Amino acid sequence: MSVYTGRRLARLIADRTGRPDLAHDAEVVGHVLPFKVSAHVTDQLIDWSRAPDDPLYRLVMPHRDMLASADFAAVEAARDAGEQRLRLTVSGVRDRLDPYPQPNPYPQPSGRPRRDTPEDGQGLQQEDAETLLVFPRQGQTCHSYCAYCFRWPQFTGETATRPPVSGPEAMTAHLDRHPEITDVLLTGGDPLVMRTELLDAYVAPLLAEERRDRIRTVSIGTKAVSFSPERFLTAPDADDLLRLFERVVASGRRLALTLHVSHPRELHPEPARHALRRLRDTGAVLRSQAPVVRHVNDDPDVWARMWQEGVELGIVPCSMFVERDAGPRRYFGLPLSRALTVYADALRQVSGPAGAARASRGPVMSTELGTIAIEGIAHLPDGPAFALRVLRARDPALVGTLAHARYDPVAQGWSDLVPYAPHDRRVIPHEPLTLSALLPGLGGVWGD
Numbered sequence: 001m002s003v004y005t006g007r008r009l010a011r012l013i014a015d016r017t018g019r020p021d022l023a024h025d026a027e028v029v030g031h032v033l034p035f036k037v038s039a040h041v042t043d044q045l046i047d048w049s050r051a052p053d054d055p056l057y058r059l060v061m062p063h064r065d066m067l068a069s070a071d072f073a074a075v076e077a078a079r080d081a082g083e084q085r086l087r088l089t090v091s092g093v094r095d096r097l098d099p100y101p102q103p104n105p106y107p108q109p110s111g112r113p114r115r116d117t118p119e120d121g122q123g124l125q126q127e128d129a130e131t132l133l134v135f136p137r138q139g140q141t142c143h144s145y146c147a148y149c150f151r152w153p154q155f156t157g158e159t160a161t162r163p164p165v166s167g168p169e170a171m172t173a174h175l176d177r178h179p180e181i182t183d184v185l186l187t188g189g190d191p192l193v194m195r196t197e198l199l200d201a202y203v204a205p206l207l208a209e210e211r212r213d214r215i216r217t218v219s220i221g222t223k224a225v226s227f228s229p230e231r232f233l234t235a236p237d238a239d240d241l242l243r244l245f246e247r248v249v250a251s252g253r254r255l256a257l258t259l260h261v262s263h264p265r266e267l268h269p270e271p272a273r274h275a276l277r278r279l280r281d282t283g284a285v286l287r288s289q290a291p292v293v294r295h296v297n298d299d300p301d302v303w304a305r306m307w308q309e310g311v312e313l314g315i316v317p318c319s320m321f322v323e324r325d326a327g328p329r330r331y332f333g334l335p336l337s338r339a340l341t342v343y344a345d346a347l348r349q350v351s352g353p354a355g356a357a358r359a360s361r362g363p364v365m366s367t368e369l370g371t372i373a374i375e376g377i378a379h380l381p382d383g384p385a386f387a388l389r390v391l392r393a394r395d396p397a398l399v400g401t402l403a404h405a406r407y408d409p410v411a412q413g414w415s416d417l418v419p420y421a422p423h424d425r426r427v428i429p430h431e432p433l434t435l436s437a438l439l440p441g442l443g444g445v446w447g448d
Ligand code: SF4
Pocket: 141, 142, 144, 145, 146, 149, 150, 151, 188, 189, 190, 222, 223, 260
């Protein structure tokens, strides 16, 4: 599959848009952030006549506003000042983009470390009591990169930013130590960049006889339908992949493919539709999720269409995420209040079978505690508050817990929230938020 990166990507932008300024900007920003765009995206998804404002262009292409103007100017100047100066400048800008730089930016909320189980260093993460996330060694890249991806440091190629990854042996050893796990999610990057043979090495142990009564769901997170549908059509091992999926279903397990779909146009090209038909025929459950981000899908109409068209293609809407506090958040980030409006207004527009979107969750935040949904704005005696509910957590006692954070019209994520504490005015803004800090807001209007 042909992909564009670096100077080749900048040349493509100049050729397709006739705008050398956009190519120049792409080249400058590309020193800091990683970009990779597949031929499917350049030829079937992007509307070049509307670049740079086309949402699919914004999804994957560099833009000068992804960097603060001073940082952009610094990198632009450093390109002529030698390798070392450029490296130091880029390193400083990257540090500012990721507020919690880690040697291993393993998928973690807000870029913060999450090494609270020994297995985390092996590319395994227990999401909750029943669910194990596995980050296969060979699946830590993607067919194209979403420019908003919080995993961007691992795509930069610097050895220091490579995430912990797992092999099948570490996965099975963990499963043997934790008989409570029933669901396994293979994630990345995109695990479907792996050859089927490699993917099979992770899936086959989950179907083994000794785990017959234990593993109920095998999930795979992927954006391959949007970025590289040929993975399911013409790739040399495309048929083998579909046979593998059929084996999972035939074993009695539920195979859940969580498709990352950011915009309804990703579902329009015939290759994507053909891929979806083939996937449906395996018996897999298809679900969709994406973050709500500025420039791409911060519009209720876009979400309503995405849900509607997805349902018609057999995809169950699953989650609308809040953009994480890492990378070019200044470019893609939205106030939580806006995300809430987009979600609620989109839900109001769907009817008929697409009403299934009402069972989706949104907007949801990935946090140190687990997955937290913003349920709405509660009008409490001491002022408005975001009503929050814990959807998933490692501590089962937290699941379903309700709490309140002070309403802030410009807060963009978990790290911006402060507790709603009507009886304690000493709460210091910007102190790290924990659920226990939020607990004074429990009950009231939103009490169970
Ligand atoms: S497909 Fe997922 S992991 Fe890959 S770049 Fe996009 S958001 Fe990141």
